[in-house]
Amino acid sequence: MARLVLQRVLLGFLTLWLVSVLIFAGTELLPGDVASAILGQSATPETVAALRTSLGLDQPAVQRYFEWLVHFVRGDLGNSLTNGQPIGAELMPRLFNTLFLACYTAFVAIPLAVALGVASAIREGGVLDRVANTVTLASISMPEFFVGYLLILVLAVKFPVLPSLAAVSPDMSTGERIYTTTLPMLTLLFVVTAHMMRTTRASVLAVMGSAYVETGILKGLPKWRIVVRHALPNALAPIINAVSFNLAYLIVGVIMVEVVFVYPGVGQLMVDAVSKRDLPVVQACGMLFALAYVGLNTLADVLAVWANPRLRHKR
């Protein structure tokens, strides 16, 4: 077990390093650089050159990459090229916002999805199963910004119970923050619940056909007890995978929701930085996202092994 964890962590670091090279190369390949992006249409060769020199962009790309890497390993993210602010200070409040929204959504979505999945597996083909299936399929088929606009129309404009802007500020209390972010949370809830619920339902049902479940039925155990005590623990591995996948999505994939609700998360920061070719910021966001993905997937792998005795004990 310890060896497996160590191996996974080392692989994770390798992935992170590869990601940093890819992001750097990708941003370098994009036409234009930060100087021409900042100056836009008003760029003249003279002002672009002056700006490039003042930002150190006249150095070769490889040298800039290794300078960045050395600083990054020491924990220094550097300064933004466009506004000169330290990236760490810029990133932290946004990271907090992103994690807050992800946790808030996960806190509601995971229990809801697992409960719905189990319930519809128990009553397969029942009313609940069919309604849950239809609703989740519909919501997963619609783009999240559309779900967001629909929710705004109903809950902010027609029946103004929730604010359409999730413009949180650091001085807000937790209660205010929860209230302000409820609409984006609901939007994300629609998107992530479907996947987790359907995986839960499918993997529980798969286990339900096995011999020991049949034994349970013949023994006269109530169905809920068979599902919760015997089927669910054995169906856990795919569920953990689906949950971790959706958690990663909640951290790295919510840019559209950030735009619609004007929520200051990391996604918007990265998109702005890419369009302005602000490389250190792109790198910092990219590493963060990669870390979230790699970390959550590694955790899911380890947990899946832990949940499955056949994998835990070597044959």
Place this chain on the structure above:
Amino acid sequence: MKSFDNEKSASSKGEAPAGVSRRGFLKTAVSVGAGGVGLGMGLALPARAAGASQPRRGGVLKLGMSGGNTTDSLDPTLLPDWVPLNQAYMLMNGLIEIDAKMQVQPELLTSWEAKPGAAEWTFNVRQGVTFHNGKTLDADDIVYSINLHRGDASRSAIKSNLAEIAEVRKLGPYQIGIKLNGGNADLPYLLSDYHLLVVPNGFKDWSRPVGTGPFVFGEYTPGVRSLFHRNPHYWKADAAWVDAVEVIVINDVTARTNALISGQVHAINRVDFKTVDLLKRSPAVNVVRSAGGQHFTFLMDCSTTQFADNNVRLAIKYGIDRQKQLDTILRGYGSIGNDHPIPRTDRFYAADIAQHTYDPDKSKFYLKKAGLSTLKLELATSDAAFAGAVDSASLFQTESAPAGIRLSIQRQPSDSYWDKGWMHAPFSMGYWGGRPTADQMFSTAWQSTAKWNDTHWRDPKFDALLLQARGLLDDGKRRELYREMQSIASENGGAMIPLFADYIDATSSRLKGATSHPLFNFMGGRLAQYVWLEA
């Protein structure tokens, strides 16, 4: 979200000046001479609409704005977009203000005088003004603030605009002198540029700008929000009504509109042309429409063999249905252009020049004159050129077909369009934010030596007229020269200009004092200090 990108360089080329009428010039000088320090401003500044409520102190003004990015900076040499422009005007004052009638008005410079020939100028600095840090404003601060945009090391967006300034120096504690390389009667307009903001001598901390403006720096997160509190010692008597102003960056136009309708903000900028009419139906919302110099361009590179022949250019100019473009692209919120960049709001606009109309036969005729039966063209376009540019190109493709013009549309990504498309492709699209004076507009993009002569058009007669008009102080004579230039540009120029677009803001009916301004949205960027909230 790529559609916001067309706004990113909007402000960096938003305006810049040149061209004071003799009358306006005298009016300014007289009003200042008679009223002394502290008077003069507020003269033709936001005229209060008749029957409007009396200004009231208090409340927190909330603005939902497009044009902000996390990469924004309040450094006056950059001010890369609409949001930082507005925030900068909350914290700092300019040298000279442009009023709703496009006239120059004193701001931190109170009066000015030119020696004959308009190459040597003296300006008087407003007295009794203090910065937020308690320092008193004097000539050194003004000289320092102007010089931020000059010199080899400067990276200012308006560096080339100020290249004609040879020297800026202090003449006395409250007086500065400016020497130009050549005469320019429009120097006060040039100095009204929004990048020319005043900070204390030696100031460099752009993360927390200190100015003389109506609001004092409070909280600021680039591209997200800002909260600035009222400056209790603000020197303008008739301004800064609200206790604080909060800017919330809302780049998504639907989210912005929702925020206004649901009452979360008091005003939004850059309203979607498609929804203005729906918005107007709501009694709780007012729409503020400003006609100005913003215009859309189809650029023909006159240095290519294809467009070197003016007959080909005329064939293009007669091949577009301007009214249809106006109705479709702008839903009527703008006006038709006549292939020169001077808007109806300009005092030198020549109304008597024949309008180019949609006439495929005439277009065919000019093609024939050029020895062509059909013309194959590739048009480079992008959403960055202006909102609706790609639609406009498709419309033009259909409209020009009967004349024998075979257009293929080459769509380019927004984030590199200004780098690779504009001024590079032989036939491309773009826009200009308009300039306060005809001279400034022509010398920015039409003079043969201009850096942004985006059609590479050269006309020696036009250049000569432009130089001649610049040094003149006689308004009547200038009007004649500018009429001729507009006529030459329209008939021979390399740009087809089908549309002038209005700027549209929307405000809550609680917000009072917001008026039209020909420069751009939100009263030329100074809205926060002139409006008030009704109880």
